[in-house]
Structure formats: C-alpha cells, structure tokens
Amino acid sequence: MITSTPVGDWTWELTADDGEIRPVRAVHIAVAIWNELAKRNLAVPESKARILARSGAKLREIRLDASGLRLGPAPLAPGSDLTEAVAQAEALDGDFVLTFRIECPGWWLEPGGDHRAEKLFSIQAEVWGGDLLVVTLETYSDAWLTMDTRDREQPGVYAANAPRLAAALEGISALLGGAPTPGDENRYAAPSATGFKDLRNEGPAYVDAWGTFEGLDRASLLNARIPRSEDEYESYTEHPVRYFTIQREGRTLGFIWASADDAAAGYVPRTAAGEDAFDVGAAWLLRLREAYSQGLSPLAALSWVAQNPPHPGNGQVVEDTPQDAPSLDALEDFSGRY
Template sequence: MITSAPIGDWTWEVTPSTGGTRPVRAAETALAVWNVLAGYELATPVGKAGVSVRSVNDTRDVRVRVEGLSLEPDPLSAGTALSRAVAEADSLEGDLVVGVRIDCPGYWLESGTKHRAEKMFTIQVDIWKSSLLVVTLETYVDAWLTMDTRDREQPEVHAENAHRLAAALDGISRLLGTAPVPGDPNRYATPTETGFEDPRIEGPAYDDSWGTFEISTRSRLLRSRIPASEDEYEEITEHPVRYFSIRRDGQVMGYVWASVGDEAAGYEPRAAAGEGAFEVGAEWLLRLRDAHGQGLSALAALSWVAQSSPRPEAGLVVEDTPQLAPSLDALEELSGRY
C-alpha cells in the first residue's frame, strides 16, 4: 500500500570538517543521495525538487520557497531552474536554514512485476547556519515490510524489495560517512538502520493502520484544495459502488464513484500517481458538488460528470460504462495499492 504520510524515515547528520557550508552543498548532497537510490531503481530519471530558506530564529520568516522544479538531466548546470534557486539562496546573509527537497518516483516489485509510485521516497537536505548538514530520507510504500499496512503478511514482496532498501541505506551511509538514525516508531512501522522491524513479532501498532489513518488523511488533503460546502454527497457508504477511472497523460489518476444504494459519491485518488491525483480529484469533487446542487441522485451525478469532464487538465473518463466494486473499501484498496 502507498501512504500520504511516511511509513518510515532515516536521518544522517554531517558536520563539515572545515569552513562553512554553502547552499549548493545541500543540492549536491540531495542529488548524490538520489543517485544512490537510482542505482536500485528506487528513484527514476525524473522527479520534482524544491528549495527553501528560512530564519533559524523564526520559521515563519521564509526568504525563499520554490517548489515543483523539474529535475533536468544535469540539474545544477548553469541556467537550470534548480541552479537559479540555489543561487538565490546563496545570495542571502544571516543565520538561516537552507533546505533542498526531492520527491523521487521509483519502482517496487511484486511477483517479478515492477510497479511505479510517483513518490516512493523523499530526500530532504537541510543546512543549519552553514555548519550542520542534515539528510532525511522518507519512504511512502510498504513493500519493505513483512506485513503490509493492512495487516496482511507479504513474505514474497518483502523478499523482493527489502534487500534493495537495505543496500540503498548502506550506500547513503557510505556516501555521507556516518550511520543513519532511524525515525521513531509510527502508526505504520518501526524503522531500523537496515530497513524495518518485523511487525509479525510483536504485532502492528494499529489494526489496519492504512484504512484507519490513510483514508481520512487523503480526504483532508483533497478537501483542503476546494472551498468548504455542505452542498455535497455523503463521503461513505456500506453499499457497492460504481466508478469511472480518470486518466491524464496516459496515467490513471483516480476513480470517481457513486453508491448504488444511497446518496454517497466521491473521488478516490490513486496513491501511486502522487500529487497529481489530488490536483485532479479536487476538480472532480467540484463537479460532483455541481451535480448535487442540481438535485441529481448520486448515480445520476456519476453519469452526468462522466459526460461533462471539468477540463482536459483534470483528466478524462476511461470507460464507456461504469465499473462495479463490491464496496467502497474495495475501491479504496485499488486506489492505494497500485
């Protein structure tokens, strides 16, 4: 399963031996870590980067914030978006925290088949007051665990993927010259220096942590993108649901659905599609809201929105007729798994 909050994280702290550390060091380090991940197909030759600069004494004092920069073939060569953002950070004076973040698409394996997640890892490199470099790696896929985040044992998936994560962590430690500090246990798993603890030994921290936490988190992320309103359908149902797949740029972004037994309808973002799934979903939720305002039943609304797509940027309906899922949980499972 794929999550919106990290399944686990690891941190490395590096103190430069001499002199101060310039902002370009943060970008160079982030890209070097990215290259280690890429060696195991845990990062691909695309991705998005961001640069931020804020005051050490007041985190609200943001001097630079640039996000969504596409990683070009040589990201720090003259004239690239990342090099310009780093140069702007380098021009500032004072006690600052300079951060570079990279969202890494990557592949996990299941029965020998590659599956891609648009945000498999994130790399965050911070430089504090030009004297301390901190690297944090986060993962959003549970393929490294012996049990997935819905409490199902997955020994084969673990065997195919856990060694890749362990090798990447070791490679990053050799790159940085220090061992990682595993993050704290969380709702999903407990990180270690080489990956994760086996939840089969003491049991998971929560029953069905993905269903318990991820669904509500995704709903908040979606609805934070649109104005609040009471003019909309119910979000949950105990009945089967009909749904259409929404595709943009050749990729399924999510599923717009309606209950067959009551007045519930909504959109499930396909987690593997990353941030774009939420961008698309916000527009489909607004279309459902329009249908509700017209007094349409949930199933009628599903047909109506399928025939009147919001904008090309919001994607298009894939199927000619809606598909049937036995429950909303089954559709959520589909949206979070591949």
C-alpha cells in the same frame, strides 16, 4: 500500499567540522543520495525539487522559494534550473535556514510486475545556522515490509524490495560517513538502520493502519484544495459502489464513484500518481457538488459528471459504462496498491 504520509524515515546529521555548511554543499549531498536511490531504480531522473530559505530569526519570513525545479539526468549541469536556484541561495547573506527537498518517483517490484509511484521516496537536506546539516530520507511505500500496511503478509514483495532498500541505506551511510538514526515506530511500521523491523511476531501498532488512517489523510489533502461545504453527498458507504476511472495522458489519477444503495458519492485518488491525483480530484469533487445542487441521486450524479467533466486538464473518464466494486473499501484498496 502507497501512503500519503511516510511509512518510515531515517536521519543523518553532519556538523561543520571543516568549515561552514553552505547551500551548495547541502544540495550536492542530496543529489548524491538521489543518485544512490537511482542506482536501484528507487528514483528516476524525472524528479522535482524545492529550495526554501527562511530567516533564522523569523522562520515565517521567506527569503527564497524556488519550487518545481526539474531534476533530469544531470541536475547540477551549468544553466540547469537547480544550478540557478542554488546560485540564488548562495547569494543570500545573514542568518537563514535552508531546506532542499526532492520528491522521488521510483519503482517497486512485485512477482507479477513492476509498479511506479510518483513519490516513492523523498529526500530532505536542511541547513541550520551554517553549522548543522540534517538529512532525512522518507518512504511512502510498504514494499519493504514483511506485512503490508493492511496486515497482509507479502513474502514475494518483501524479498524483491527489502534488499534494495538495505543496499541504498548502506550506500547513503557510506556517503555520509555514518549509520542513520531510524525514525520512531509509527502507525504503519518500525524503521531500523537497515530497513524495517519484522512485525509479524509482535504485530503492528495498529490493526489495518492503512484502512484506518489513509482515508482520513486523503480526505484532508482533498479538502484543503476546495472550499468547505455541507451541501454534498456522503463521503462513505458500506454498500457496493459503481465507478469511472479518471485518466490523463494514459495515466490513471483516480476514480469517481457513487453508492448503489445510499446517498454517498465521491472521488478516490490513486496515491501512486502523487500530487496530480489530488489536484485533479478537487475539480471532480466540485463537479459532484454541482450534481448535488441539482438534486441528482448519487448514481445519476455519476453519469452526469461523466458526461459533463471538468476542464480536460483534469483528466477524462475512460469507460463507456461504470464499473462495479463490491465496496468502497475494495476500490480504495485497489487505488492504494497500484
């Protein structure tokens, strides 16, 4: 399963034993970590990054914000977007906190094939006062766990992916000169220095954590993109649903759905598609609100929205007729797996 919040994280701390830690050093270290992931196809050379510098005295005061930086095969080449942004950060004076973050698309492996997630990992390097560098690696996949985040054992997936993560952590630790501090056990898993603890004996912290929390996390991300309203369809149903697949340029971003038996309809993002799944989802939800304002039933709204889609930049319906799912949970499960 791919999650909206991290499944686990690892942290390394470096101090300025050999001089002040400048932005350029933090960025070079983060890119070196990115390369360690790329060696194992855990990152691909299509990542995006952001450099944010805030005043050390007032963290809300933004001194530099360079986002959407594209990281290609040579991200630190002269004249690249990243190199230009680093130069701007280096030119800053005074006390500031610098954060450099890379969102890493990558591949996880399954016995039936390989799958890509647009945010498999994230890398963050944060410089405090020029004398402390905190590096954090986060993952948004459960491919490294003996049990997935819905409590299903997955021996084939674990065998294919856990060694890749362990090798990456070992390579990063060698690069940074020490083992990581694993993050605390969370709703999904318990990180360790080499990956994750095996929770098959003691069990996870929550039963079906993905089913319990991911829907709430997704709803929060979607609702943050649209105005609040009480004039809309119910967002949950226990009945079977019908749905259309939303694609853009051949890539599935999510699904619009309607209950076959009650007053529910909505949009399910495909988490592996990353932020795009949520960005386009906002437009489709607003379209459903239009259908609601016309007094259409959920199934009639589904057909109306398919025939009256939002701007083409938000994707297109790919089926001629709606597909059937036995439940909303089954559709959400599919959207989180692939």
